[in-house]
Amino acid sequence: MEAEAPDPGKAKGFTSPTDGELVGRVLAGDRTGFDDLVRRYQRQAVAVSYRLLSNSHDALEVTQDAFLKAFSSLATLQKPEAFGGWLMRIVSNLSLNYRRSRKTGSQLPLDDLLGPLDAQKTKVLTGSDWMAQSGNPLHRLQSEEMGRKLQSALAQLPEKQRLAIIMFTIEEMPQKEVAAALRCSVEAVKWHVFQGRKKLKELLKEHL
């Protein structure tokens, strides 16, 4: 059930403004620049948060909080071009904090934004909804079981390795953005990815 996730702003064409230009517009008082940044990064924000929280509703709530926080502290962003990595750092920090203190219920009708399948699910996802639309119940059970094991394995990784795997390997974010999000060098990102891969390979060896 890989969701179609259009991300119009992400495909940067010749006419598409850069992150730095959009941040500059927002700081100059043009809030529509922030709407463009939202369209550009909302999918990535939801994805990273969802991989960390395993709960679509919580991921949406964290995404909203992250964008609000980014908007209110945009003036503190030292390198406007690094908006993406900065935003992902906010998303990952909020997700990890959210995980530690699970909120109960939301005042916002975020479920309306989810597809019918996700909206019907319980608040805490017990595993991945991997191929959830498969007509074969056995196949579906197996894939859900696999999703749970993968989530469990990811959760056992040290924080930086987990974030590096999620942002770089799974979400294919540029290394520079991942480095900005993790506040480390590009070389360190490579190392965290490698160490994370090695541990995951060990934890999931019976499935590889």
Place this chain on the structure above:
Amino acid sequence: MTHDELEFSISQFLDGTLAVDEEAALKARLERDAEARALLEEHRRLTALLKAQPLPEVNWDALASHLSKAVAREEAPAQSYRLFNVSPRVMALAASILVVLGVGVTVLLNRPGRSAGEGLVIRDVHPDAAVAVSSPDQSSPEVTVGPSRALAANTSSPFAEDVVSRPSRVVIASGVEPAQDTSNPLY
């Protein structure tokens, strides 16, 4: 090349971050080393497994609109901090002046020699009367109350001094006519 170095190269190769010269060396190694190829396949399967994890179905347009509205709501209170469109520097200067004025007024009001009751005329009670009326200024006569010597000397008084305390002097009223009942010898 150690096993760890080989695996690190494979990891970077799959991520597309391996330097060109190192990539050529790795490919040469993979051609002749079955164990390296098995390691590469293991990492490939792991990558496929990780990437196969789906995302929730989200209405991205609705989410963008929702976030835009949330940001707009956030923006409104943020603007209220810019009072009268005055720069923060001017606001800080104005606040400093207010603080200095406040401190100055407080110091003036609490200067030494100035008592809390300054301005009130409190006179000693007449030694032989329970109530003394004095009128230093016809426009604002004063009535003061205190114990008389006779009362103080009366040991048969039903009021024990340790039970009922009578203040030595109390200003009870200020006006043209005395409001106190002076016919009662006790008071």
